[in-house]
Amino acid sequence: MLSLMIVDDSNIIRRKIERCNDSEKFHVVAAAANGAEALELFKQTRPQVVTMDLTMPEMDGIACIQQLMAMDSNLRILVISALSDKATGIDALKKGARGFLCKPFTDDQLLEALTELTED
Amino acid sequence: MSQETLQVFIDGVVRYFHHTNDKDVKVGTPYLVENNNPAAYDVTGIIGISGPYRGCVYFTAPRILLKHLLLSIGELDTSNEHIFDLVGEVANTISGNARSRFGHEFMISVPVMIEGAPNQIHLPSQMRSYVIPVYWKAYHAAVVICLEQ
Numbered sequence: 001m002l003s004l005m006i007v008d009d010s011n012i013i014r015r016k017i018e019r020c021n022d023s024e025k026f027h028v029v030a031a032a033a034n035g036a037e038a039l040e041l042f043k044q045t046r047p048q049v050v051t052m053d054l055t056m057p058e059m060d061g062i063a064c065i066q067q068l069m070a071m072d073s074n075l076r077i078l079v080i081s082a083l084s085d086k087a088t089g090i091d092a093l094k095k096g097a098r099g100f101l102c103k104p105f106t107d108d109q110l111l112e113a114l115t116e117l118t119e120d
Numbered sequence: 121m122s123q124e125t126l127q128v129f130i131d132g133v134v135r136y137f138h139h140t141n142d143k144d145v146k147v148g149t150p151y152l153v154e155n156n157n158p159a160a161y162d163v164t165g166i167i168g169i170s171g172p173y174r175g176c177v178y179f180t181a182p183r184i185l186l187k188h189l190l191l192s193i194g195e196l197d198t199s200n201e202h203i204f205d206l207v208g209e210v211a212n213t214i215s216g217n218a219r220s221r222f223g224h225e226f227m228i229s230v231p232v233m234i235e236g237a238p239n240q241i242h243l244p245s246q247m248r249s250y251v252i253p254v255y256w257k258a259y260h261a262a263v264v265i266c267l268e269q
Contacts, residue, residue, distance in 0.1 A: 009230065010209045012195050012202050019194060055212065057230050082216025087224040103213050104139035107194075 002118055005030040005047035007038040007064065008080070009056040013103075017051055017080070020107035026114065035059025039067055046072075049118060052097065054081040054088065062095055069096035078117050080105065121250055121267065126150050128221045129177065132214035133254055133263055140192040148253030155243035159251045159262045161185075162236075163203055165211035168229035173222065173267045175247065179211040181254075181261035188257060204233040214263060244268075 004026040006014045014031045021028060029045040032038035034056045042050075050068065054061035061079065068075055079092045082103040089100045101113040130147050137145035153159060164180040181189075186206050187198040195202060208231030215228045243249060249266040 010205050010212075012190070012193070012205050013209060015195060015197075016193065055216065055228060055230055082213040083219050083224075083228075084217045085219035085222075085224045085226075088219065091224075103216065104136050106139060 001025065001027050002049050003027050003029045003045065003047040004049045004051070005032065005038065005041060005045065006051050007032045007035070007056075007061070008051070008053040009033050010053070013053070013080075016107075017110065020110055021114070025118070035061060035064030035067075038064050042068055042071065048076065049114070050075060050077045051114075052077050052079050052081075054079060054083050054092070062092060065092060065095045065097055076117050078113055080110075121265065125267075126250060126252065126265065128218050129214060129263055129265055130252055132217040133252065135217060136210055136213050137254075137256060140189065141194070142188075142192045142257065144256070146255040148255065150250045150252045152248050153251055155245055155247055155249055155266065158243055158249060159264055161261060163207045164234050165204075165207035165209070165231045166234065167211045167215040167231055169215070169226065169267060170229075171225040171227040173226055173269055175244070175265075175267040177211060177215045177218075177228075177267070178264050179207060179214060179261065180264065181207060181210075182259055185256060185259035185261055188259070204235070207231075208233045 006017045030041040032041050036059045052061045077097040078099040079097045080101045084102045099117045161180045162183040166178040186203045190198045212231050219226050243266050252263040254261040
């Protein structure tokens with residue numbers, strides 16, 4: 001079972017991701033509402049997988065991805081964002097994310113994206 | 121504002137509701153309003169836009185629509201906190217998805233949520249806004265586009 005941290009400024013999105021995770025594959029160990037909170041929780045919980053929103057207050061997702069990757073280059077990050085342009089997706093992948101899922105998303109799309117991410 | 125630009129937001133609304141358990145959303149014909157009389161329902165999520173386009177995009181809906189929308193995305197807690205969260209998330213999703221057409225220079229802010237009467241929304245007086253009516257279940261809501269290029 002892989003440990004998962006959810007990062008999104010929307011509580012209903014955090015809860016949606018938590019609800020639809022396959023409990024046999026992922027165990028949610030932390031949930032953060034912005035990048036700064038995510039860095040603190042990452043140090044405490046050391047998750048193997050992160051879902052990351054991009055547009056957030058205090059510290060956005062791109063800046064957070066850079067700092068998380070500096071702490072753990074093996075971290076698997078799935079960006080989940082409404083920002084649907086190619087340049088943003090490419091930027092996130094260059095910074096170290098391994099997948100990109102566009103909002104809005106279904107439970108099946110999320111599970112598929114997380115499964116692909118962890119099968120790499 | 122061109123029909124193509126409006127269509128980007130109309131497509132965003134339809135896409136959002138198609139990801140709920142009650143996909144049957146209808147979008148009415150967009151119309152122009154003067155900014156001293158903005159469209160608003162009970163709760164509104166506003167996204168500031170900067171870059172080549174400047175202004176705002178907002179989603180406004182009655183509380184009862186948002187409660188049913190929460191249930192329709194599987195969220196059983198229909199508290200005020202989640203109603204505000206949802207209206208901001210809908211506005212964020214519709215605005216963010218517009219970047220597939222306008223590119224990464226279409227900069228969007230984090231959402232600001234407000235509750236109450238339309239006179240709490242202040243839009244640039246020299247501009248006019250397009251209202252996109254949204255019909256879902258028995259309820260009416262709207263996406264409002266106030267942008268200049």
